[in-house]
Amino acid sequence: MLHATGTIGPLSNNSSTYFKCDADPFKDLPSFDAAAYISRVTFATILAILILPTIFLNITILIAIIKNRTLWRSSHILIGFLAVTDALVGAFSMPLLLSTVLIEIIYGRSSYYKQVYCILSQAALNAGDLGIGWSFITIALITLERYVAIFAPFWYRKYVRTSVVVKTTLVTWVIWAAAVVILILNITLEFAVGVVILILVVTVYVLAVPAYIRILYLLKKIESSPIRETDSRPTIDRKGSITCAIMLLCLILCYTPLIVVSLVLVTKGVSKTVLTYILPWTRLVVLANSFFNPIIYICRIALIRRSAKNIFKRFYKKASPQSGTAAPSVPAVELGASNRAAVISHDSKL
DSSP, X not given: OTGGGOOSSOOEEOSSSSEEXXXXXXXXXXXXXXXXXXXXHHHHHHHHHHHHHHHHHHXXXXXXXXXXXXXXXXXXXXXXXXXXXXXXXXXXXXXXXXXXXHHHHHHGGXXXXXXXXXXXXXXXXXXXXHHHHHHHHHHHHHHHHHHHXXXXXXXHHHXXXXXXXXXXXXXXXXXXXXXXXXXXXXXXXXXXHHHHHHXXXXXXXXXXXXXXXXXXHHHHHHHHSOOOTTOOOOOBOHHHHHHHHHHHHHHHHHHHHHHHHHHHHHHHOOOXXXXXXXXXXXXXXXXXXXXXHHHHHHHHOHHHHHHHXXXXXXXXXXXXXXXXXXXXXXXXXXXXXXXXXXXXXOOTTO
């Protein structure tokens, strides 16, 4: 499972919150060779480069959504929640994992027996559990919001409110955070949390993918059908739906390697090649998902892109000593015209 393969090196815990590394389940594996050392140095370099952009880009997305009332819609609010998760990944999960890799680079295989390494490894593992749960919960809610908006537009307009979306997301987040805290206090529940993570992953893979396939098929069908004067059809946010589908595709591409490697470790056992060269890079790809998400928002959603540009300009002007004027604001009319709700309304003839 994902939870069972959270650390790069071996980790042996007892029933307390302190972790002992005196046991070595990988004693038959040789010490780090030159290739393993180069792999870890490269890994640490790339991970260090990703940390600040991940935090900055996701905070920028969050500020853009908070400050622009035009973005206060259900779909954008959920994107804001996902940006919070991704920013936390950049602020906690990435640095914790980087610290364990740096210890490995400095101390080699003997780092596995150091108490600090074990505690940092477990902290990175728990932060990963929290991030994985929140990410998949939010992606599932985004998928549900898109599906209901397109296939049940009347119900969507009547019952789906921003406040409901916010409350639902917060409640599910709190429940998952409580589960992770319980795991930290009682690590014997590690298997249970791993099962829940697996259920979340399977749910997104099995339900979200077919949902977006149906959404994209409907969009293609609407675009290809001829329009007559007597026809009326709902106006669908095509670009927003495709953006959400791209987000789901990015998540699947980033998480699938780790899922496959986890299954291999569970079924085939530990091997030096997987543990040393493959597993760390699959974890890096998972963390990189938090870097790719804000880039997708900026490239695909014009309103977020404009707001992000204004934030960048203000930040640059404040940092520049010669700055004397404020960044130009985007007209409200232009902001409102560039983005529409997920489902507007049927023709007035209906």
